[in-house]
Amino acid sequence: MDKVFHAIELAARAHRGQVRKGSGVPYLIHPLNVAKLLIQEGCEEEVVVAGLMHDTVEDTDMELADIEAEFGPRVAAMVAGASEPDRRASWEERKQHTIDGAAGAPEEVLWIICADKLDNIRSLREDLQHTGPALWTRFNRPQPAQAWYYRTLLAQLEQRLGGSPLVVQLREEVAAVFAEEEDAQG
16 A cells, blocks of 8 residues: 555645636545545555556646656556546547547546546535536536537446446446436426
8 A cells, every 4th residue: 555655745745836627626526535435445555556646647747757757658558548638628529538548448447437437426416505506617628518418428338337336326326427418498
């Protein structure tokens, strides 16, 4: 677990000062939740480390080379596999990249993607209960686009990971969040 604690320290440093959209919750809580989900799923230490570092390349100054220097090429490859491409790409291109990547990604990367999306959708559901439909104005795309993304990615994860507890939880959360929204709009 030494690598996990080291990754927690690095993630804390990298995400210092960042907060989750609209909630004010320190961003570090997200990679910690992802790591917890991966541990509960029984993933090995390097997968947990990659889960802790999964947003550093997208959202901080950290680069894949830094992750490789700290944790080796396998962890860096997992982080790369779970990361979106260039932030200058359109939302649709970035999300399609994740969906397409999930079709051929190694299983360990799929666990990270699944844990990441599960924690994200849980946060969405919590915020939706407090904020209501105005929540969707925080995002780059409206609710129907978000529903498309989560449902399409979920289908990929179900196909590749089957009925694991993590996938089942993600399915339940996606159904709840987007059913609530459709009920509110319809």
